[in-house]
Amino acid sequence: MTTLYAILIDGMIYASWLFMVAAGLTVIYGVMRILNMAHGSFYSIGAYTGASLVGWYFSGAEGAPYWSYALLLGAALVSGVVVGLLIEQGLLQFMYKRDEILMVIVTYALLLILEDATKLIFGVDPYFTFQPYSLLGRSEIGELTFANYDLALIAVSAVIGAACWLTLNRTHTGKVLRAVIQDREIAIAMGVNVKLMFAATFVVGTTLGAIAGALTAPAISVSPGIGVEVIVLAFAVVVVGGLGSIEGAIVGALLVGITRAAAVHLAPQIELFVIYGVMALVLAVRPQGLFGRDLARKI
Numbered sequence: 001m002t003t004l005y006a007i008l009i010d011g012m013i014y015a016s017w018l019f020m021v022a023a024g025l026t027v028i029y030g031v032m033r034i035l036n037m038a039h040g041s042f043y044s045i046g047a048y049t050g051a052s053l054v055g056w057y058f059s060g061a062e063g064a065p066y067w068s069y070a071l072l073l074g075a076a077l078v079s080g081v082v083v084g085l086l087i088e089q090g091l092l093q094f095m096y097k098r099d100e101i102l103m104v105i106v107t108y109a110l111l112l113i114l115e116d117a118t119k120l121i122f123g124v125d126p127y128f129t130f131q132p133y134s135l136l137g138r139s140e141i142g143e144l145t146f147a148n149y150d151l152a153l154i155a156v157s158a159v160i161g162a163a164c165w166l167t168l169n170r171t172h173t174g175k176v177l178r179a180v181i182q183d184r185e186i187a188i189a190m191g192v193n194v195k196l197m198f199a200a201t202f203v204v205g206t207t208l209g210a211i212a213g214a215l216t217a218p219a220i221s222v223s224p225g226i227g228v229e230v231i232v233l234a235f236a237v238v239v240v241g242g243l244g245s246i247e248g249a250i251v252g253a254l255l256v257g258i259t260r261a262a263a264v265h266l267a268p269q270i271e272l273f274v275i276y277g278v279m280a281l282v283l284a285v286r287p288q289g290l291f292g293r294d295l296a297r298k299i
Contacts, residue, residue, distance in 0.1 A: 009146060011260070011262070012254075012257065012258075013146075013154060015254045018257055019160070019253035020216075021230050021233065023246070023249060024205035024209040027208065028201060028205035030168075030243075031197070035243075037104060037110070039231055041110070043216075044118055046079055046212065049078075050129070054072060073211065081207055084202055084203035085203055088202040091110070092198075128222075129222070132218040133147065149219065180192060213226075236256060237256055239252075239282075240283075240290060241292075242288060248292065259274050260274055
C-alpha cells in the first residue's frame with residue numbers, strides 16, 4: 001500500500017506540473033490553431049525572471065519570506081504579458097492567414113531566438129531559488145514524506161484548470177471565443193473583434209507558460225535548455241488529451257503523470273519510454289486524442 005500511495009501522490013504532483021505547462025499551449029491552439037513551438041521559451045522566461053527576482057529578494061531584502069511567492073507570481077505575470085504582447089503584435093498578427101505548417105516553423109524559429117536571448121540576458125550559469133520550496137516545510141502521509149510546496153502545486157493546477165474551463169464554458173467571453181474557433185469569418189461578420197481575441201488569447205497562453213516556469217523554479221536548477229525539455233512533454237500531454245481541449249489536457253496530464261510515477265517506482269529502466277508509449281497507444285486508438293474534436297471541413 002505504501003508503494004501505491006507513493007505512485008498516486010507522485011503521479012498527482014507530476015501531473016499538476018505537466019498540466020500547468022500544457023495549459024497555455026492548449027489554450028493557444030484551441031483558439032488560434034497555432035501549434036506554438038515557442039511555448040517552452042515562455043516557461044523558461046518565467047523561471048528565469050522568477051528565480052532572479054526571488055534570489056535578489058533573499059540576498060538583500062529584510063522583508064517577510066512569504067512575500068517571495070508574490071514575487072514569483074508577479075514576475076511570471078509581468079514577463080508573460082510583456083513577451084506575449086511583443087511577439088503577438090510584432091510578429092504573429094502578420095502570419096494569421098498563413099498555413100499552419102508555416103506557423104510551426106515560425107514559432108520554432110522563435111524558440112531558438114528566445115533561447116539565445118535568455119542566455120544573453122541571464123547568462124549560462126544555473127539559478128538556484130530553493131527558499132520558497134523549503135519555506136513551506138514537509139508533511140508525512142503514512143510512511144511517506146512530501147514537500148508541502150509540491151502538494152501546493154496540485155491545488156494551484158486545479159485552480160488554473162477550473163479557471164480555464166469556467167472561462168471557456170460559462171462566460172460571455174468564452175462563448176465568443178468558441179464562436180471564433182468554429183468559424184472565424186462568421187464571427188468577424190457578426191462584429192467580433194477577432195484580432196483583439198487573438199491577442200488576448202496569446203497573452204493568456206504565454207502568461208500561463210510563464211507562471212508554470214516561475215512556480216517550478218524553486219524546485220529545479222534553472223539552467224539553459226529547460227524550455228526545450230518542457231515543450232516535448234507538453235506536446236505529449238496535449239496530443240494524448242486532444243489538441244485544444246482543456247479537459248483533454250487535464251486527463252492527459254493525469255494519465256501521463258501516474259503512468260510515469262508507476263514506472264519510476266516499479267520499473268525505473270523504462271521511465272523515459274512510458275510517456276511516449278502512452279502517447280503511441282492513445283493515438284493508435286484515437287488519432288485525434290482522447291478529447292479531440294473532429295473539425296468540420298469547408299467545401
